[in-house]
Amino acid sequence: MKHSIDKQGKNGKDKHVSIDSTPQEKNITYPTGSKLAKKIIDRCVKKAKKSRITLRRSYKRTSKQLLRDTYNATHPKRRKKASAAKRKLKTIAGRLVRELERKLPEGDYAKELELYKKVLAQEQNSKNKIYSLHEPEVYCMSKGKAHKKYEYGCKASVVLTQNTEVIVVAMTFKTNVYDGHTLPKVLEQVGRLTNKATKTATVDRGIKASKLLVIHKY
Structure with a gap:
């Protein structure tokens, strides 16, 4: 300059x-907890495959359907099902993160797994939230x-x-x-x-x- x-x-x-x-x-998608949880699931499965680790379940089809169930969550007839799907996605994501922590050699993907845990722990009113996995420094303005x-x-x-x-x-x-x-x-x-x-x-x-x-x- x-x-x-x-x-x-x-x-x-x-x-x-x-x-x-x-x-x-x-260049990020509109951030929602469900989208982030689905990405964490996909990334955990990919990391397990790359490290030749066998997961108990990959949840590939289940997570895909659960993400669809979160759509149109404001509709009165879909609100209950969408809320349950959001909770289930976070549960599955947390389960896979913990499984990788147990099975991966110490230090492998430690930084990424800590990021995933922080994303799953944040609530709607949390401060310094993470809105993207590939751009974690992004903030809301x-x-x-x-x-x-x-x-x-x-x-x-x-x-x-x-x-x-x-x-x-x-x-x-x-x-x-x-x-x-x-x-x-x-x-x-x-x-x-x-x-x-x-x-x-x-x-x-x-x-x-x-x-x-x-x-x-x-």
Whole structure:
């Protein structure tokens, strides 16, 4: 990024910038406990086959049918059956995880099995939930959009020079921090890459002005 800014010459050294933060969505399916439990079952069966371990049952057909039973869970006539299917999927997933822990050599897939146990232990109101097995760092963001209440990914900030429209910073955050709390890190990164202190920053109304910064809101 610094090399591309330096190529812009004076255009990349503007002291007046615009900052915007936005969710960067990851390529994951809409997360539900049933989907995650089904994936854990499939992964456990695959790991057992790869390690040449014989499971008591693979639950391949059973888990597939149970996942179908969870569909349309809000319908009054399907609510009871869907709830039972969700519980059964979690039970089967936990059973396979424990069986692998017993039969696998110590240390093999330990990190993955701990991840599976954490997923199965989380409840609807749990904090720091895991929404994807292949992207466990994903978190849930609510930006108040009418058409999309929740978004799953990570928060990203982009900084653009106001007069020359050169992108000088594009960075992501590992935790779901408040937009205003991202400003110090973003401005520090701007100074590091441009070797210029930011004089003014324009942000959206979701960010409250800091006492240490001169900020214009648009």
